[in-house]
Amino acid sequence: MTRLEILIQTLSNLGGKAHYSEIYNEYEKIVGYKLSSKEKASIRACIETHSSDSDEFRGNDIFYSVNGKGKGFWGLK
Numbered sequence: 001m002t003r004l005e006i007l008i009q010t011l012s013n014l015g016g017k018a019h020y021s022e023i024y025n026e027y028e029k030i031v032g033y034k035l036s037s038k039e040k041a042s043i044r045a046c047i048e049t050h051s052s053d054s055d056e057f058r059g060n061d062i063f064y065s066v067n068g069k070g071k072g073f074w075g076l077k
Contacts, residue, residue: 003042003043003046004046004050004062006027006030006031007023007027007043007046007047007063008062008076009030010023010026010027010030011023011063011074011075011076012076013026013030014026016075016076017066017073017074017075017076018073018074018075019072019073019074020040020043020044020072020073020074021072023043023047023074024040024043027043047063047074050062050063051063051064051065051074052064053065053069054069061077062076062077063075063076063077064076064077
């Protein structure tokens with residue numbers, strides 16, 4: 001599975017929306033290991049790249065900012 005596919009599964013498992021801290025915990029359960037700070041940064045980058053709510057948007061519009069920019073709470077569209 002790609003990082004994006006794992007993130008989609010992660011948010012699905014969490015009811016479609018969650019804070020980064022919950023996303024990291026569920027992601028770790030799926031992949032079976034503890035995430036490094038670099039991997040957590042890559043997860044944030046992946047989400048932001050795939051959200052038109054982010055200034056970093058470049059991909060498919062898959063995620064949305066639930067509580068507005070800078071709150072760290074994301075959902076699946």
